[in-house]
Amino acid sequence: MKKGLVCIVVVVGFLLSILVVSGAFAQQKAKDEYAFKVPYGEVKFTHKKHAETLKTDCVVCHHEMKGKKPGEAVQGCKSCHKAKAEGKAGSSKDAYHKSCKGCHDEAKKANKPAGPTGCTQCHVKAKK
Numbered sequence: 001m002k003k004g005l006v007c008i009v010v011v012v013g014f015l016l017s018i019l020v021v022s023g024a025f026a027q028q029k030a031k032d033e034y035a036f037k038v039p040y041g042e043v044k045f046t047h048k049k050h051a052e053t054l055k056t057d058c059v060v061c062h063h064e065m066k067g068k069k070p071g072e073a074v075q076g077c078k079s080c081h082k083a084k085a086e087g088k089a090g091s092s093k094d095a096y097h098k099s100c101k102g103c104h105d106e107a108k109k110a111n112k113p114a115g116p117t118g119c120t121q122c123h124v125k126a127k128k
């Protein structure tokens with residue numbers, strides 16, 4: 001009886017470790033596109049286009065990757081930037097606005113191709 005229990009614990013532990021390891025690998029890949037579904041209106045973000053076509057350096061957005069080796073775990077913004085500011089990290093709204101809108105605003109000022117800067121150009125309300 002006791003031996004059987006130990007066996008089950010070992011097998012379950014092994015299966016869990018596989019889950020954790022594969023989860024860690026899955027985290028290393030960004031989706032081609034993200035949709036931030038927030039009350040003010042959904043924001044679409046073309047990760048692949050921003051990173052690959054526009055050739056934006058990863059650390060411009062993933063500032064926490066600075067000084068890390070390529071291939072080291074990338075964390076999503078919201079693992080630090082929560083709904084409300086916590087510690088030194090500002091709220092997710094401020095972080096995204098400063099990053100996304102900030103770059104679009106700068107580019108527009110410099111008369112370069114830019115992404116949307118108006119509220120409802122980024123935030124699209126669901127049609128009723």
Ligand code: HEC
Pocket residue numbers: 027028029030031034045047050051056057058059060061062074075076077078079
């Ligand atoms: C224009 C800004 C921007 C650039 C450039 C960019 N990313 Fe991202 N990346 C994001 C945003 C925003 C997310 C979504 C994060 C979230 O959901 O919090 C993301 C998500 C990710 C994720 C998934 C993280 C997770 O935990 O789900 C990975 C991995 C990633 N990016 C890697 C990269 C790499 C590697 C590069 C450079 C080749 C890069 N990114 C360039 C903004 C950017």
Ligand code: HEC
Pocket residue numbers: 061062063064075076077078079080081088089090094095096098099
């Ligand atoms: C590991 C935690 C962590 C992650 C992940 C992270 N941030 Fe930050 N971020 C911080 C902290 C802490 C600060 C404030 C101190 C500093 O500037 O480093 C900050 C500052 C910023 C600032 C500057 C705010 C200002 O007032 O000037 C922006 C913009 C920003 N983050 C955007 C992002 C975006 C976009 C992502 C995801 C692509 C992201 N951050 C991921 C922790 C993080």
Ligand code: HEC
Pocket residue numbers: 043044045046049050054056060061096099100101103104107113114115116122
């Ligand atoms: C470092 C600069 C930079 C950052 C940071 C950035 N963008 Fe952009 N974005 C651009 C440029 C440049 C274009 C214009 C591309 C074009 O005209 O082909 C663009 C275009 C767009 C578009 C228009 C549709 C498309 O995919 O071309 C949307 C929507 C957009 N960005 C959303 C975002 C969001 C949301 C974020 C933050 C998560 C973000 N951007 C961060 C530079 C940036």
Ligand code: HEC
Pocket residue numbers: 036037038039040041043092093096097100101104115116117118119120122123
């Ligand atoms: C470049 C794209 C972009 C522009 C322009 C922009 N936002 Fe955002 N906004 C975002 C992103 C990305 C988030 C973060 C979504 C998340 O936290 O998942 C956000 C979050 C928010 C939130 C918090 C989430 C919610 O629905 O309560 C509010 C409110 C908001 N934006 C209002 C505005 C207003 C008002 C303007 C115009 C002054 C504006 N935004 C312009 C991309 C943009």
